[in-house]
Amino acid sequence: MNSKLGIRISGNVVQGARYGTKLGFPTANLARRQYSKLKNKPKLGVWAGTAILPSGKNYKAGIVIGPIDKKGLPKIEVYLIGFKGNLYGKYVSICLNTYIRSFKKFKDVKKLKQQIKKDIKIIKEIVNSNK
Numbered sequence: 001m002n003s004k005l006g007i008r009i010s011g012n013v014v015q016g017a018r019y020g021t022k023l024g025f026p027t028a029n030l031a032r033r034q035y036s037k038l039k040n041k042p043k044l045g046v047w048a049g050t051a052i053l054p055s056g057k058n059y060k061a062g063i064v065i066g067p068i069d070k071k072g073l074p075k076i077e078v079y080l081i082g083f084k085g086n087l088y089g090k091y092v093s094i095c096l097n098t099y100i101r102s103f104k105k106f107k108d109v110k111k112l113k114q115q116i117k118k119d120i121k122i123i124k125e126i127v128n129s130n131k
Helices: 019-023 109-129
Strands: 007-014 028-030 045-052 058-068 074-080 091-101
Touching (some): 007 028, 019 109, 028 091, 058 109, 074 091, 091 109
Antiparallel strands (some): 028 074, 045 058, 045 091
């Protein structure tokens, strides 16, 4: 896994609100405290990157850092492109390669899904070009 930025976040996958699954884009959530352990804290927003599973298999990944909770820690959600399965409790490492856009809240679910699809298309292009 090669990161231009060198920002790597690792930890066990924890259960989230399953909102991504409801939208058709299931995510693996890392505990918010993983963010506090980082020396170089990434900007909030959407990132293109890579995820490594315990098996050693790599997946292209869309990574969302944010929003911030009351303790000042952001969510870390990872959409593994092409992955099917359950990662709860598994140790996953992610590497942030390219910043895509800032974090934004959507009031309209349809617009959110459209934006996620755009983000995934961009992420695939970026990760494929970094090979």
